[in-house]
Amino acid sequence: MNKMKRVWFAVPQVIAMVGALGACGSSPEVTGGEAAPTPQATVSLPPLPDLLDRVREAKGLLVAAHRGGSAAGYPENAIETLQYGFDQGIRVFEVDVAESQDGVLYLMHDRSLRRTGGHDGGVADTDWDVVSGLDLRDLDGNPTGFAPPRLVDALRWARQHGAILELDRKDTTSFRNIVREVRAEGAENHVLMISYSDDETIAIAQLAPELMMTGGVKDKAHQDKLRAAGVDLTRVVAWLGTRDPNAQAMEDLAAVGIESAFGTLGRPGRRLDDTYAADGDASEYQALVDGGLTLLATDRPYFVARELTADDVAVRIMAE
Numbered sequence: 001m002n003k004m005k006r007v008w009f010a011v012p013q014v015i016a017m018v019g020a021l022g023a024c025g026s027s028p029e030v031t032g033g034e035a036a037p038t039p040q041a042t043v044s045l046p047p048l049p050d051l052l053d054r055v056r057e058a059k060g061l062l063v064a065a066h067r068g069g070s071a072a073g074y075p076e077n078a079i080e081t082l083q084y085g086f087d088q089g090i091r092v093f094e095v096d097v098a099e100s101q102d103g104v105l106y107l108m109h110d111r112s113l114r115r116t117g118g119h120d121g122g123v124a125d126t127d128w129d130v131v132s133g134l135d136l137r138d139l140d141g142n143p144t145g146f147a148p149p150r151l152v153d154a155l156r157w158a159r160q161h162g163a164i165l166e167l168d169r170k171d172t173t174s175f176r177n178i179v180r181e182v183r184a185e186g187a188e189n190h191v192l193m194i195s196y197s198d199d200e201t202i203a204i205a206q207l208a209p210e211l212m213m214t215g216g217v218k219d220k221a222h223q224d225k226l227r228a229a230g231v232d233l234t235r236v237v238a239w240l241g242t243r244d245p246n247a248q249a250m251e252d253l254a255a256v257g258i259e260s261a262f263g264t265l266g267r268p269g270r271r272l273d274d275t276y277a278a279d280g281d282a283s284e285y286q287a288l289v290d291g292g293l294t295l296l297a298t299d300r301p302y303f304v305a306r307e308l309t310a311d312d313v314a315v316r317i318m319a320e
Contacts, residue, residue, distance in 0.1 A: 043162025045189050045318060048212045049234045052259045056294045060313030064092040064166055065301035066265040067109055075136035076116055077107035078146045079157050086161055089305045091318055093158075094166040094194075094297055097151055099173035104128035105151040105181055108170070117148065124172040151178070155187040162318060166192045166214065166297070175200075179208045192237065198226065205231040214239045214261050214295070217253065237261045237295055242272065247291030254292050261295035262288060273300045282307035 045051060055062060067076040069085035082093050096109040101124060113119040113126060117134040128150075135143045151167075158165050165187075167178055175193070182191050193213035195201040201215035209232060217223060217238035227233060238253050240246060242263040250260040264272035264285070276284040277300050288296060289310045298304055305311050 043160075043319065045162055045164070046320070048164075048189055048192070051317065052212075052237065052294060053257065054317050055314045056254060056259050056292070058313050058317060059289065059292075059310060060317060061289050061293060061308060061310035062092045062164075062295045062314045063090055063301050063305050063308075063311045064094050064261075064295055064297040065090050066094050066263075066297055066299045068093050068095050068107070069301045070139050071302065072140065073138055073142070073144055075138045075144050075146060076109055077148065078136055078144070079149045079154060080144075080146045082154070082157060082163070083161075085301060086163060088302055089311065089315060090301050091162070091315055092164045092166060092192075092295070094168060095154060096168045096170055097173060097178055098123045098170040099177065100128040100131055101125055102127045104131075105173055105177060106131060106148050107151065107154055108148055111170075111172075118143070123170070151181050152185060155182060155185040155190065158190040159185065159187055162190075164190055164192060166194055168194045175204055175207055179211070182208075182211070198229075201226060201231055201236065202229045205229070205235075209235070211235065212237065217258060218249075219252075223256070223258075233258055239263075242266050245288055245291065245293070250292035259294035260292060261297065262293055263297040265297050265299045271299060273298055276300075277303050286310075 065085050068078060068081045069090055070076045070081060071084065074081040074084050077095050085093060095107050097105055098108040099105050108123050110116065111123055113121050113123060113134065116137050118137055119134055131148055134148055136146045136148060138144055154165060169175060169178060182188060188210050191211060193204050193211050195204055195213050195215040198216065201213065204211065204213050212235045214237045217226065217233065217236055223233060234257065237259045238261065240249060240260055240262045242265065245262050253260050264276055268274065282304065285304050285308060289308065296304065
């Protein structure tokens with residue numbers, strides 16, 4: 001199943017350009033200054049509900065790179081890492097949204113800045129002028145020369161490239177603050193919100209009914225409950241967890257027009273990615289596609305994208 005289909009390098013000039021964006025100063029919403037002009041997307045996506053329907057019907061797979069798709073020399077949650085993944089065919093990137101002490105939304109997973117930023121400070125206790133000057137570390141702890149990006153810059157990058165960002169809200173910020181920036185950038189069609197409970201699913205639906213999200217969607221009774229609370233299920237991708245892929249659940253959800261998402265990501269040594277990819281054989285990932293999966297969140301996005309053809313189907317649909 002291995003196939004030569006990727007360009008296995010990033011374009012330095014493009015990386016330099018987006019790296020400069022990631023190092024910009026405070027958010028206009030915080031400083032009160034004028035917002036920079038929003039660049040127009042160079043690649044327009046179909047409406048996300050239609051796009052996901054088409055991917056499901058074509059038996060394609062959207063590969064979502066966990067924490068932006070870190071690799072040697074490319075840290076978590078950096079625009080340069082998104083560009084690296086995009087150059088290799090990834091089109092969906094799960095990123096984490098935190099908020100600085102002075103109210104700037106930026107990409108960061110941990111509560112502390114030590115592991116990925118090399119700084120002894122908390123995410124919520126540090127001002128943006130300090131955060132923006134950090135040198136992000138890759139998974140081996142090596143400095144990369146890349147700085148944490150603001151959410152606004154990641155959204156602009158997604159619009160320019162025709163990519164989708166899955167936004168995982170950290171507890172230092174709120175859905176309301178995230179939605180405000182998404183709307184201000186006109187990035188509604190480039191975002192999937194992540195919810196972890198019915199309460200969060202309902203809150204997102206009430207706050208921003210135009211946005212898509214991943215969330216728990218089970219049987220008909222559960223679907224009826226969500227609909228009664230005002231959730232438009234055409235804008236929900238059903239999250240099926242990280243342990244036991246359920247082909248029957250995928251089939252049942254597809255029968256009512258709902259796409260499924262599953263994660264092989266997680267803690268090293270316990271995640272399915274470690275067992276699925278250990279032998280260099282992608283058959284377990286292919287089985288998920290055959291079972292009807294539409295969105296895969298993985299810590300091995302480059303392996304999956306290289307070994308499967310279903311992701312090519314999804315990329316082609318996104319470009320139409």
